[in-house]
Amino acid sequence: MVQIAKEFEFEAAHQLESHDGQCANIHGHSYRLRVTLKGSPREQEDAKEGFVIDFKELKQRVKAAFLDEWDHAFLAKGTEAILPQMKSQGLKIVELGFRATAENMCQHIAWLLYKQGLPVDSVRLYETRTSYAQVAMEDLLRQGGPSCYNRPKPVCLDEKLPVSEIFGPTIQGEGMAIGQKSLFLRMYGCDDHCSWCDSTYAWDGQEAPKHWSVEQIVQKIQDLGQSCGCRYITLTGGNPCIHEGAAMNSLITVLKKYGYHIGVETQGTRNPGWLREVDAVTISPKPPSSGNPTSAAAVLPLVRRLQQHRIPFSFKVVLFTEEDFDYMKQLYRQFPGPEYPWYVQPGNSNAKDTFELAQAVSRYEEICQRILQDPELSWVKPLPQLHTWLWGNERGV
Ligand SMILES: Nc1nc2[nH]cc(C(=O)O)c2c(=O)[nH]1
Ligand code: SF4
Ligand SMILES: [Mg+2]
Structure with a gap:
């Protein structure tokens, strides 16, 4: 098994409503993302021989999965009071349905890529140069998906x-x-x-x-x-x-x-x-x-x-x-x-x-x-x- 990783950058804004500090304001980050995959290099003698995945393909897949959509967007939970006004101005908004923290975003990213069939090992998302959140796919699978999706717990079998x-x-x-x-x-x-x-x-x-x-x-x-x-x-x-x-x-x-x-x-x-x-x-x-x-x-x-x-x-x-x-x-x-x-x-x-x-x-x-x-x-x-x-x-x- 070999791990390969690719790093990406994107700019985005968010607002952590009810945060007890500066993050309650609308502000932006230059996010840095590292996607690590794990797999066996291909043995077959063809264009992809020796690859876990062609880096070029990985780049395209990540861009198409979410990166192009998120870049220069307002990453919203969906409850922000400013949203209607932003929408009326046609601004670029992505409604995630959860608070856009690095912890939640890296889980969501790992899940999206995994569901697309990529052999995800882990995803690390830097919110600033010195702060990041990271999730291992193994842990994400064990917990049944991103914690931010608010899956119903416990399951109500009697309802x-x-x-x-x-x-x-x-x-x-x-x-x-x-x-x-x-x-x-x-x-x-x-x-x-x-x-x-x-x-x-x-x-x-x-x-x-x-x-x-x-x-x-x-x-x-x-x-x-x-x-x-x-x-x-x-x-x-x-x-x-x-x-x-x-x-x-x-x-x-x-x-x-x-x-x-x-x-x-x-x-x-x-x-x-x-x-x-x-x-x-x-x-x-x-x-x-x-x-x-x-x-x-x-x-x-x-x-x-x-x-x-x-x-x-x-x-x-x-x-x-x-x-x-x-x-x-x-x-x-x-x-x-x-x-x-x-x-x-x-x-x-x-x-x-x-x-x-x-x-x-x-x-x-x-x-x-x-x-x-x-x-x-x-x-x-x-x-x-x-x-x-x-x-x-x-x-x-
Ligand atoms: N075999 C079968 N296929 C279906 N596709 C949609 C159906 C429906 O009633 O919604 C339907 C259905 O009732 N039977
Ligand atoms: S179930 Fe019947 S009434 Fe309801 S949307 Fe479908 S076709 Fe229309
Ligand atoms: Mg029918």
């Missing part, structure tokens, strides 16, 4: 959550994880009421939610998933993101502890803290035919949070009408590909018989043709609602 249904294993039939063997946890409740919603039972009051404890939910998931080796859970609804607090935090923590990958489906208007622990988020803004179109502004806070925490996400818009297609294009202009992964799918297909399946295929083909012909939509991927083609638009599949 209850409103559940519509838990089912699977099935094949994720939509979006970025299409084809993935998955269990589904459908939370009860939604802040929208789409005209064509195919899971109204998850919010319209006709069917009472099951109030299950975190322990019961996890037990059911284990029962369904263990024998078939299903390690992926899709958290859907309703809108699962309307649920916040200790129970939801605990659920996510416990599922991660059991080694599950968590994919979330949400229309994008809510932005709970637990999202930074999940593995992927599908943002599915609702088009005009739903009766309550989602604006770009409404999904922006969620997009920013996911970017901030490097959580993979994509957009998925369901299309019923011409107007929906135009809506999708407008939104695509604001969040263009390939920077933002994009999927579209025909609305509510069903395939109870071969006639309906043929209709669904033809609606899908129409969308493919439109995408193929539209010079603007280079990065929009049309997908079918795969599970409905296989098993119909039924519950439990």
Whole structure:
């Protein structure tokens, strides 16, 4: 094993509100950062022979992970009284969600780089020439991630959550994880009421939610998933993101502890803290035919949070009408590909018989043709609602 390290510099401001000294003022630092990696030099005789990682690549990865975003920015906790004024002036702000101390920042940096697949050994962050904080990746992993993320402690297994249904294993039939063997946890409740919603039972009051404890939910998931080796859970609804607090935090923590990958489906208007622990988020803004179109502004806070925490996400818009297609294009202009992964799918297909399946295929083909012909939509991927083609638009599949 060999350790390699690279040093970086960046300038940033912060304000440690309620600090009992000078740091309560807005002030800046010339930060110096040392990222140490540990690995075996590559043996294969190719361009990377003898490297743990090419220093050039390390530099690019660190810059892309956070450094370019943080340089000359105000690193905010998010509670600073000055923030609204700074925002109104369009100043460069990064809302970290925790106090920007060297201790917290070095943990966050190590975690970001580790989650990107870099073999991080330690991260040292100098706030001044003579003061630094350092974290060893080993310790960070042992404690389950950065202490500044305020993970819920202790885990509340008895707290209850409103559940519509838990089912699977099935094949994720939509979006970025299409084809993935998955269990589904459908939370009860939604802040929208789409005209064509195919899971109204998850919010319209006709069917009472099951109030299950975190322990019961996890037990059911284990029962369904263990024998078939299903390690992926899709958290859907309703809108699962309307649920916040200790129970939801605990659920996510416990599922991660059991080694599950968590994919979330949400229309994008809510932005709970637990999202930074999940593995992927599908943002599915609702088009005009739903009766309550989602604006770009409404999904922006969620997009920013996911970017901030490097959580993979994509957009998925369901299309019923011409107007929906135009809506999708407008939104695509604001969040263009390939920077933002994009999927579209025909609305509510069903395939109870071969006639309906043929209709669904033809609606899908129409969308493919439109995408193929539209010079603007280079990065929009049309997908079918795969599970409905296989098993119909039924519950439990
Ligand atoms: N197989 C399958 N894939 C899905 N993708 C999104 C679903 C949803 O209802 O949110 C869903 C669903 O209900 N079943
Ligand atoms: S956001 Fe989703 S779950 Fe909520 S009403 Fe619309 S389609 Fe149904
Ligand atoms: Mg469904």
